[in-house]
Amino acid sequence: MADSRTPRSAEGLGSSSPAPAVTRAAAVLDALAEAPSGRLTLSDLSRELGIPKSSTSNLLMALEEARLITREGAEFSLGRKLVELGAAYLSRLDEVQEFYKFCEQAPTLSGETVRIAMIDGDHIIYLARYEGHPAVRLTSNIGDKMPLSLSAVGKVLLAQLHDHDIEAMFPDDVELPVMTPKSLRSAVELKAQVAAIRKQGYALEDEESTLGVVCLAVPVPTHGAHGPSLGLSVTALKATFSEEQAALMVKELKELAHSLGNPMG
Amino acid sequence: MADSRTPRSAEGLGSSSPAPAVTRAAAVLDALAEAPSGRLTLSDLSRELGIPKSSTSNLLMALEEARLITREGAEFSLGRKLVELGAAYLSRLDEVQEFYKFCEQAPTLSGETVRIAMIDGDHIIYLARYEGHPAVRLTSNIGDKMPLSLSAVGKVLLAQLHDHDIEAMFPDDVELPVMTPKSLRSAVELKAQVAAIRKQGYALEDEESTLGVVCLAVPVPTHGAHGPSLGLSVTALKATFSEEQAALMVKELKELAHSLGNPMG
DNA sequence: GGTGGTTGTTCAGTGGATTGAACAAGCGTG
DNA sequence: CACGCTTGTTCAATCCACTGAACAACCACC
The missing domain is CATH 1.10.10.10 (Winged helix-like DNA-binding domain superfamily/Winged helix DNA-binding domain)
Structure with missing residues (x-):
């Protein structure tokens, strides 16, 4: 490129x-x-x-x-x-360990593909991936990057930022990256979604990065001041995606996010 | 330390x-x-x-x-x-992608914990892990390091080196790291095992790094001159480990090693 | 609140890293 | 084979990054 x-x-x-x-x-x-x-x-x-x-x-x-x-x-x-160095970084994130444990035990999530990501400049970066679903293997890997506007986690993490930071990254006339016909194209539209995400507490990505695939994401409340904010997402095939299922997933994602945000034994 | x-x-x-x-x-x-x-x-x-x-x-x-x-x-x-950089390194290794695919389809291996590792100085470093066996989750992660003498992959990769390199790394009086009562203690013993491994084509680790756990490993023939040599290993619980099973695993590991060593469609 | 031992930051002089040009070695091409 | 166009390595002169000491800010402990 x-x-x-x-x-x-x-x-x-x-x-x-x-x-x-x-x-x-x-x-x-x-x-x-x-x-x-x-x-x-x-x-x-x-x-x-x-x-x-x-x-x-x-x-x-x-x-x-x-x-x-x-x-x-x-x-x-x-x-x-x-x-080695990348692994050393990840091994220090207790969140990653707990993430795996939680996914295995969660009733709905345990059968899905769940990922944990972090904001990294103007992209997100995937830190870990749980695959309850060997049938649907994602092409994305740990360490991969994604533009903020093209993923549910990206949008949910964006929604955590202050408005003036968002404005600085996405002025109204900026050109957004496009990967599918359904990708968001205007920063205005993106900012409207951000407002909605803040209200409802989760983000949806509807075939915006890959046709046939939808994503749900929630933020992990940043405990204390330190550490960058994390986000969680579930990926599912649009064909097998229902409203009820979505509600369940969001509920479990929020539980996981809560337990990651409040470190305990 | x-x-x-x-x-x-x-x-x-x-x-x-x-x-x-x-x-x-x-x-x-x-x-x-x-x-x-x-x-x-x-x-x-x-x-x-x-x-x-x-x-x-x-x-x-x-x-x-x-x-x-x-x-x-x-x-x-x-x-x-x-x-990101670590991920970029791994994403360039086509072997890792093929490794996953093969494990999923292999009759015996698909239910086991399989790893691919590479020699890195005087240690091995794990590059990828396939887990067919959610029951037994290893503590080791991608990017983790291990002394050569304490793992099956380490020994099998050591066996690929020239004798004078081995001698340089393990003079007879060197002190080996010890993790369990069954860990190898003398370099002489290690070199005897290396000779045996060269004959039989695979290595066995019998509770030398973790009590209750055994490992089998085979080398991946290095195709052409470039690239460091890789090794594959299966981990199993000693309790559920039989001779016949071992033979099957070694056979499938060797198939995988062969297909990794001979890049094809 | 004073005091000793921290911490991280500032700054001008100097020694060594950086540099560009000149070198040698490889590779297609006509 | 001689030719142009690459490539990577060598080396001495210069410039600038590194240094050490002096600074300010902090914390802990009498």
Whole structure:
């Protein structure tokens, strides 16, 4: 997707980093993560990030020594250590452990596909997935990202933000990403939904990211001031989706959200 | 585990990194990943890594801007971007996708707990887990590490290495980590097992990491020269473990390994 | 409230990381 | 095979990131 003609400068001109080498190294990791093939050469990186070749070479050597990237011939790709670090992050979230336990025991949810997600910049990121439903395997994985406007969790998390933050992210004339004919197209429409979500306490996504698939989501009340807000969602096939079922799911999701929000034994 | 009295210098004295800031930043991430609570203050990090406070402050600011870490008051912890990056790494491994598909269809394995792992320095790291067996939920997670000598996959991957590499990692007088009374204690014993594993083509772990639990593992033939070698394992309760079952599992594991090793439609 | 030991931030000097040009090695192409 | 166009590595000069000490803010404990 990234236009290879447009080098995205690692440094935003005026904003000089307090540790440029680190900022640039992070840009290297990003570039590798976003590259379609996942593999780039020194020259590729140097060109795309606008970093001199010799400097890039130094960065890559340091990153390789830290196992954050791997060299394979002349091509570099992400390293295994990133899996460790990502896992270390997730293992610290007690919510994830409890999430699994709860899903297994919940009468309705235990048979569905449930996910827990978190807001991450202008996207959501999936942290864990419970699959009671081996028949419907989602293509999305832990760690995957999604635009806020295209998912139920995204909308529900958006609804948790202050209005001026929402306005900053979605001015009225902004272009929203579109994945299906039913995707929301205007920021005005999105903000109207946000208002509705705040009233009813849950969000619905009706084939807006994948045709034939609907999603329900609720927010997890953020306990105390610390930690970013989490959201929960159930995914179901539109064909087998009924009002009563939806009501049950929302009820159980809210129970789960409540128990995640109030840490107890 | 880390003796807080012993600052592990980020730089190995003589070996000066071509990009010290990056190496130090990586050390910061490691320290945060290993910290029991997952949260450290600027001073903690400065002390433990032997980096001046002012420099540490700069590193942390740059890391935070890259979302590789998060600040929470005065404490720093790993950032969400690491989950993304780890996921990006895993999503590139086609093996993982095929692994899931195969497990679901395999007659015996589909009811068991199967994992795929990779060698990572002197440990193994789990890349994916299939659970046909909701009754027995493992405590281990994707991204977790394990010493080579304590798991069936570890031993089977060790058996793939050249003898001189094994000798370098496990000289005869080395102290092996111990987790149960049945854990291997001497490197000599370990190397004898490696020889046996090479003959029979699979490895067995008999309550060496967890009492009551046994594991079988086979290697995935590394197709071509590139990519590190992978291993597959099934975990079962010792109580419900029979010879015939073991034979079936090894057979299916080998089939899976073969299909992973020979990429096809 | 004073006091000792923290904490994180500021700032000017300097030593080392960064750099660009010049190098060597690979690869299609005519 | 010689040619252009890549690629990655080398090296000395310069600039800027790192440093250490001095600072301010905080907490805990008499």
